[in-house]
Amino acid sequence: MHSIIERIEKEIASWTPEAGAEEVGIVRGSGDGIAEIDGLSKAVMSEMVLFDPTFDRTLAEALKDPLPIYGLILNLEEDGVRAVILGDSAKIYEGMLVRRMNRLLSIPVGEELVGRVVNPLGEPVDGKGPVKATEMRPIEREAYGVIDRSSVNAPLHTGIKAVDAMIPIGRGQRELIIGDRGTGKTSIAIDTIINQKNEPVSTRPICIYVAIGQKESKTAKLVAELSARGAMEYSIIVTAPASAPAALQFLAPFAGAAIGEYFMEQGRDALVVYDDLSKQAVAYRQLSLLLRRPPGREAYPGDIFYLHSRLLERAAKLSKEKGGGSLTALPIIETQEGDVSAYIPTNVISITDGQIYLEANLFNKGQRPAINVGISVSRVGSSAQTKAMKKVAGKIKLELAQFRELEAFMQFSSDLDAETKKRIDAGRRMTDVLNQSRGAPMPFEMEAAIIFAATNGYLDSFRPEEIRAIEAKLQEYLYREAGGILMAIKESKEIREGTEKDLRDKLDAFVSRNQSSDD
Amino acid sequence: MIDNYTRLLEAAAEVEDKDASDAAVTKLILHLKSSGRLKMLPQIARELRKVAARRHSFRPFVEVAHLKEAPAALRAANDAGIPAAHASVNHALIHGWRARGRGVLIDRSAKRALLSLYQNITA
Numbered sequence: 001m002h003s004i005i006e007r008i009e010k011e012i013a014s015w016t017p018e019a020g021a022e023e024v025g026i027v028r029g030s031g032d033g034i035a036e037i038d039g040l041s042k043a044v045m046s047e048m049v050l051f052d053p054t055f056d057r058t059l060a061e062a063l064k065d066p067l068p069i070y071g072l073i074l075n076l077e078e079d080g081v082r083a084v085i086l087g088d089s090a091k092i093y094e095g096m097l098v099r100r101m102n103r104l105l106s107i108p109v110g111e112e113l114v115g116r117v118v119n120p121l122g123e124p125v126d127g128k129g130p131v132k133a134t135e136m137r138p139i140e141r142e143a144y145g146v147i148d149r150s151s152v153n154a155p156l157h158t159g160i161k162a163v164d165a166m167i168p169i170g171r172g173q174r175e176l177i178i179g180d181r182g183t184g185k186t187s188i189a190i191d192t193i194i195n196q197k198n199e200p201v202s203t204r205p206i207c208i209y210v211a212i213g214q215k216e217s218k219t220a221k222l223v224a225e226l227s228a229r230g231a232m233e234y235s236i237i238v239t240a241p242a243s244a245p246a247a248l249q250f251l252a253p254f255a256g257a258a259i260g261e262y263f264m265e266q267g268r269d270a271l272v273v274y275d276d277l278s279k280q281a282v283a284y285r286q287l288s289l290l291l292r293r294p295p296g297r298e299a300y301p302g303d304i305f306y307l308h309s310r311l312l313e314r315a316a317k318l319s320k321e322k323g324g325g326s327l328t329a330l331p332i333i334e335t336q337e338g339d340v341s342a343y344i345p346t347n348v349i350s351i352t353d354g355q356i357y358l359e360a361n362l363f364n365k366g367q368r369p370a371i372n373v374g375i376s377v378s379r380v381g382s383s384a385q386t387k388a389m390k391k392v393a394g395k396i397k398l399e400l401a402q403f404r405e406l407e408a409f410m411q412f413s414s415d416l417d418a419e420t421k422k423r424i425d426a427g428r429r430m431t432d433v434l435n436q437s438r439g440a441p442m443p444f445e446m447e448a449a450i451i452f453a454a455t456n457g458y459l460d461s462f463r464p465e466e467i468r469a470i471e472a473k474l475q476e477y478l479y480r481e482a483g484g485i486l487m488a489i490k491e492s493k494e495i496r497e498g499t500e501k502d503l504r505d506k507l508d509a510f511v512s513r514n515q516s517s518d519d
Numbered sequence: 520m521i522d523n524y525t526r527l528l529e530a531a532a533e534v535e536d537k538d539a540s541d542a543a544v545t546k547l548i549l550h551l552k553s554s555g556r557l558k559m560l561p562q563i564a565r566e567l568r569k570v571a572a573r574r575h576s577f578r579p580f581v582e583v584a585h586l587k588e589a590p591a592a593l594r595a596a597n598d599a600g601i602p603a604a605h606a607s608v609n610h611a612l613i614h615g616w617r618a619r620g621r622g623v624l625i626d627r628s629a630k631r632a633l634l635s636l637y638q639n640i641t642a
Contacts, residue, residue, distance in 0.1 A: 021599055024624040026576045038573050039622040058611040059630045066638060079573065095576065097624070 025080060027051070027096040033089050033245045034290045035071060037098050038080040046140055047073045048101040049083055055097040070121070071098070072105050072247060075291050082291055084247035086121060104140065107255050108133035109262035114206065117223055117237040120248045120255040125239060126223075137262060139254040143313035150319040152353075155384045156205065156271065156328050159195025159441020160188060162369060162434040165393035165451055166400075167356055167376050170384030171205070171269050172317025172326035176348055178333045178340065179358030184369050185332045187438045188356065189273040190222065192330065194229050195441035196271070204234055205269035205328065210256035211239040213249050213279030225439070249283035257314045260327045264316065267323035272315070276332035277308060281344045298343045308344075309351050340375075354378035368435055373400050387494035388448040392455055396430060403427025429459055432467035442475070445489040449478055449503060452495065458507045461515060474510060482506045579603040579620030584612040584628065592616035599625055 025039030040049070051069040054062035069091055071083035085092055107122035110133040117126035120139075124131050152170035169175045177185045193207040209226075211219045219239050226232045236259055240252035253274045260270040274280070281304060288301035296302050308331075315329035331352065333345050338360060340349065349355055354377045356369075363370035382390075406424050410416065416424070433454040436442075450471060453459055462470050478486060485506065488499045495503065551557045581603040583592045589606040596603055596618035603618065612628035619625075 021623045021625045023622055024619065025622065028573070038576065041622060054634055059613060059633060062630075062634055063637060066634060066641075099624075 023100045025049070025098040025100075027092060027094055027098060028080065029094060030085070030089060030092040032290050033085050033247060034287075035083050035085055035089075035092055035098075036080060037083060040073075040081050040098065040100060043073050043076070043081050043100055044104075045073060045076060046104050046138075048103060048105050049073060049081075050099045050101055051085070051087075051092055052097045052099055053091060056095075070101075072251075074287065075293075084287060085245065086247055086251075087245075089245070104138040105251070106136040106138045107258055108135065109137045109259050110135050113236045113259060114234065115232050115236070117219075117239060118255075119244070120238060120240050120252040122255065135262070137258045139251060139258045140310075141258070141261075141314075143310065144316045144318065144322070148319055148322050149316050150324070152317050152326075152380045152384050154203075154269075154317075154326070155381070155386055155389075155444075156192075156269075157195060157198070157444045157447075158188065158192040159198065159443070159447075160191055160369060161436055161442070161447045161451060162371050162373070163188065163356060164385075164389060164444060164447055165434070166373055166397045167354065167371070167378040168381035168385040168389065169328065169330075169378060170317070170381045171328050172315060173354070173378070173380050173384075174312045174315045174329040174331065174352040175378060175381070176331050176333060176352040176355040177358070178335060178345060178349070178355050179370070180335050180338055180360045183358040183360050183363045184438065185334070185358055186222075186275055188358075188369055189275060189330050189332065190225065191439065191441040192271070193226065193235060193273070194231050194439065195443075196234060197230055198441075198443040203269065205271045205326075206260070206263045207231070207235040208256045208260050208270065208272040209235060209237050210252050210272065210274050211237065211241070212252050212274065212276060213240065213242045213244075213283065214275065216241045216243070229439075246283040246286045250280055250287055253277065253280055253311050257311060257327070257329075261314060264318060264325035264327040265323060267318075267325045269326045269328070271328045271330065274311075274329065274331040276334050277311075277348060278332075278334045278344055281307070300343060304344070305347050305351075308348055312348075312351050353380045366435075367431065368437055373397055374404065386444065386448075388489050388492075389444065389451075391495055392448050392452040394455075396434075396451070396455065399423075400427060400430060403430070425464055426460070428464035429462075429467050430454055432464060433459065433471055435468060443486075443490065445486045446475060446478065448489055448495065449482070449486065450474060452503060453507050456504075456507075458511055461511060470514065473514065477510050478506070481509075577620065577622060579618070581606040581616060581618040582609040582612060582628075583616040584608070584610060584614045588616055592618065595627075596620075596625065599623075601625070 023040060023042055025037040028036045028038045049071045051071055054066055069085060069087035071085050073081045073083045075082035108131055112131055112133040116124055116128065116131060118131060119125050122131060152172045154171040156169045156171045157164055158169060177188055179185050193209065196204050196207060219237065219241065223237055226235055238252055238256045240248040256272045256274065260272040263270040281300065284304065284307055285300050289295060289299065293301045312329055312331060315327045317326040318324055331348060333348050335342065335345055357372045357376045358370045359372045362372060403424065406420060410424060433450060453474060459467060459470065485499055485502050489495055551560060579601045581592050581596045583589050583606045586608055592606050593603060601618045601620035601623065603620065612630050614629035615627045617624065617626040617628050
């Protein structure tokens with residue numbers, strides 16, 4: 001035993017460690033998740049630092065808790081820097097050594113993340129072991145420029161009839177989902193993710209859902225739902241729950257964008273849902289005030305617009321030379337009392353390529369999704385809409401807008417002429433056809449067939465109140481009897497003359513069968 | 520203006536000589552009196568304490584695991600731009616030395632190497 005100890009001591013004595021000089025700072029003070037650090041004069045913005053808890057301890061003490069705590073530099077000052085603490089801020093003490101990491105905040109990216117739930121630093125939180133990704137990417141980076149992009153030309157089907165028909169979304173687009181709390185914003189995003197299961201594997205986008213400031217129970221429920229529907233096979237969840245430090249809530253969308261960009265640069269399609277950017281803005285406001293940056297409107301810092309514009313600008317459809325991949329963004333904004341003219345909603349509306357506006361009134365009336373088609377718009381998606389959908393959904397938006405006006409007028413007058421009554425009945429029927437419950441997205445060919453039936457008068461012989469039941473029957477009937485027609489629409493992405501004739505025959509048969517059975 | 524004020528404070532904090540510092544304080548008080556800003560004196564004292572604390576935390580120091588390593592460690596630290604007059608013994612380093620000064624750390628201790636090894640293995 002004695003000889004072993006002697007041998008070890010000899011080995012240690014003869015060993016010469018090699019280490020270069022590194023720039024270090026010292027914690028001057030810490031509070032509210034922000035550390036004031038003296039020194040680090042050469043540090044750069046958004047650089048990662050490492051709070052070293054082992055420096056002042058013996059090796060035995062250090063081995064008990066050797067994990068470093070990371071920080072992110074957000075303020076460069078005359079004598080030092082201020083950094084947000086990306087971990088347990090209770091472990092930071094005055095005089096603690098801080099090392100520069102000489103790299104910007106980065107997260108692991110790659111296929112290994114698919115099916116996983118991670119935090120904004122890329123650390124797994126699903127208990128399935130470490131993420132074995134080898135590639136790291138900075139979470140903040142400049143968006144692609146004009147030359148590297150191409151116009152949006154492929155549709156991203158949500159599986160929601162109202163959206164795909166009237167507010168189509170293209171791959172590479174940024175479409176805002178906006179509305180009060182409890183109006184079904186998250187449902188639209190989740191249905192869109194679930195619906196990607198209907199896409200062929202080769203064109204199926206990788207879906208990234210970024211949960212910002214949400215209850216962990218809600219995220220757990222969502223993960224369970226996606227798993228049960230088989231959607232976790234192509235999904236990644238980035239979560240910064242309400243209990244996470246404000247810094248992580250602020251970083252989460254950027255982490256989601258970095259993960260999505262990886263797939264986009266592989267020439268694949270990706271979809272990222274930011275749920276929601278209002279909470280990210282609040283987290284950033286908290287950080288900015290703690291960093292003593294001057295407050296502006298609603299106490300948000302001056303660069304709050306840039307925060308969202310630089311994030312959403314990263315959504316893109318790349319040119320063929322760059323691989324042709326795309327990153328579609330579905331940011332979500334929560335409004336208060338339907339006020340879309342507040343600071344953050346107007347900012348994000350102006351940045352995005354359109355918005356889906358959900359209204360509490362419509363929701364309470366039972367309309368699902370509760371989309372106000374009057375002020376919902378998609379600025380670039382229509383050019384990516386399939387021919388089939390364009391053909392069947394051409395006038396729906398106009399007809400529904402007319403119906404809404406007549407509906408308001410109807411409240412003042414009970415005596416209506418036949419033409420007006422016909423239009424109102426048609427509007428009611430169409431509203432009911434577009435009604436779709438949560439968690440029931442449908443393939444685009446089925447959407448096209450149903451909307452075809454509605455716009456071509458096949459449902460006119462039914463009373464408006466029976467439309468929902470009839471639509472369910474029609475779906476079942478089409479799956480059972482018109483599989484070939486649906487397949488033809490799916491493959492050609494249009495309703496050709498022959499297919500249209502076959503579809504009409506089937507619809508005629510359906511109408512006569514159901515009318516006779518009702519009678 | 521802020522720069523000049525900071526430089527003045529830093530210069531005052533650096534004065535080590537007792538007579539010189541007394542003279543500097545007297546001059547400062549006279550200046551404050553003449554400009555009607557004597558109320559600022561406690562604030563100036565607070566700032567000076569901060570500057571002094573900052574300077575203290577960044578003073579050059581060299582630590583060695585064993586006293587016999589001190590001459591070599593001091594020489595190496597000096598060559599690396601950390602001029603320290605003496606080295607203190609810190610057995611927690613196990614072997615080797617470390618030096619810190621002017622915002623730079625050179626850690627050539629066995630403790631650091633063993634910790635890195637542990638972190639690499641367990642990561």
